[in-house]
Amino acid sequence: MKLKLLLGAILFMFSYCVYGQLLDINSKYRGEPFFMSVDMHQLQQDCARNEDEYNQLDKKEKIKYDSRCPLNNLKFDFKRLDKLIDEDPIAYNGNDFQLKLSISPINPKNQNEEDLPNLGRDITLSLISKNQVIDKLFLANNSFSNNPNLWNGYQHYYIAPSGDIYTLLSIKSEPIEDESGTFPTLWKHYNVDTSNMRFVLKEMQINMPEATYQIIYPNQFNTKFHEGAVEYGLTLEESIALFDQSSKDGSSDYSLASRVYHYYQDQLKEKVNQLDNKKQQQDSFTALKQNINKTCLATPAPIHESDIELYLHKVLTCLIEQDRQAIKHAEDELGS
Template identity: 35%
Template sequence: MKYSFYIGIIFSLFSACCYSQSFDIDEKYRGDPFFSKLDMQKLEQDCTFPLNYPELDYSKQVEVNKRCPLYYNFSSYFSNVNHLIDKKTVIYQKDDLKLELNKESYRYKEDVNEYSNGDEYTGEKLILSLIKNNEVKDKITLANKFTNETTLLSVGYRYYYFAPSGDIYTLSLIEMDDGIFPQIWMHYKIDEKNSKFNLVQIYHRGYQITYPDNLTILPNPYRDEHYKKSEFDRCLKDPYKEDCSLKYVEDVYRYYLQQLKQKTGQLAQKANTTKNLFTPLKKKRDKLCLDKNTLIGNGYLFPYLDYSELTLCEIKQLKQDINSVKKELAK
């Protein structure tokens, strides 16, 4: 089965019918509509260079580069937008609502831990603020560019598109010698009533989230290279062990997800009903776990979710759902 997630499409019809407000913003501030609809898995594949890339002749390298739409098409993207902004720039105003872009330079040093060497980064970012009655109600990082000053081996970017409907799409990525690596895609919607940017969708490394109650974890296409049945069996017994939560938590999740699908199917058959018993449980479980695990940080580099904690929450709820269905089957 091909897992292709054209992100941005899910909410396009919803936005059109449920939000009448049109945000008339100058075209030069809108960004690029390319980022509103992406096949992220294909983008990740096309933008990762082959291992022998440095040994290829120039013409072959150009062929590889052309497969990645991010390589040539957006080389000056951030600079073009950044040069338009002079400190604080109001890009939209209607009645007491304003949208303002603000340019900031920064220097950031990572904490030293088992996952980080304490690298130092410098960069610039564009902050989009939602202002109501001259008070900043909410803000997000719209665009970003940073350089790893410690290693000089990577440059990071965040690109965006601001649709007339008030939908805002951002794609964060890292560019290195061996390719361009999409990190996280996010879709926001301007909520005028509550004066905030509502986070609607996230795609990050196979995790597809549509708020408030839909989580899909796609299989890793390269998983078979590292999978060990004995390790999976060990982690199935205790997925909360640190090495399990890092390496096998998604496998454990899919195991219990399949178990619940089978049990709810058996229960529907026993009750002689065509009613879908699995989906309501999934929506309830996803909402509970997404409410508990909110987006962490929208700061200097990339925002992120604690995906391990999110998946462990799902596993816990899946096991409870399975036990509940088993009790119904035993009646």
């Protein structure tokens, strides 16, 4: 815990040095500092619950078991937000701009889909300058599936005086194969760009069953595979063929695309290293990779849980296409 607080302090001082302006955020609306830095996979492990074990515990033991999950120990009372916003929605009131919170009920596009939320509310943060809304940010929510046995989701946040904004979307599911709990899914780090009067997405983490995907804008895309993740069950050749076929059909499967992407990344690195040796030049793979990432990370970021798989599929498909083109170019130069 002390290490986490120290890390938070370092991040705060770094942001202050970079952006040079502190915002006097109303303490009632700041949120929970825990969300400044989140180890997504570790948090998932801490918040997962084995139903067989849990059902054998007495009341006191269950309380102790639940306390393992930091999301159950938040100091900021998010339940009071609605009332506070109704009383006074201004989180920051500066000379040049204001930050205003607003509440809206969730209204899904398709009421017939059981896995889409139809109950709950969204909280939006608006950047206002000269009485005009310049930019908006989806800040927090709670949502519930039409089917109460499926899931409900929560997005929490923290607004730092440095102008950095952190959000975490978590999904609380009913037991599946004797496991339940709250699963952190989407973490984002924004900054209030006071020069251009907009919210800028700086970093994002997406936690999926097989891996955590980390995006640092504008040009970093990293994958951290989870130990013990279930394999896809196909050979590499079958995966590539199925990916190509699904692309033609217009279907999407991000987990399949992920495996294919990492194969082509390895191939590209090998070809570029051969080309560097041939030309007797310094490593050029890193710069090439960053240029490719920048192109593909222009894909609009996901907002809701239902956006995530399609987002990953689009980004990974773009990366695969770019890698294939770069490999062909390197092979042409190598004469292979």
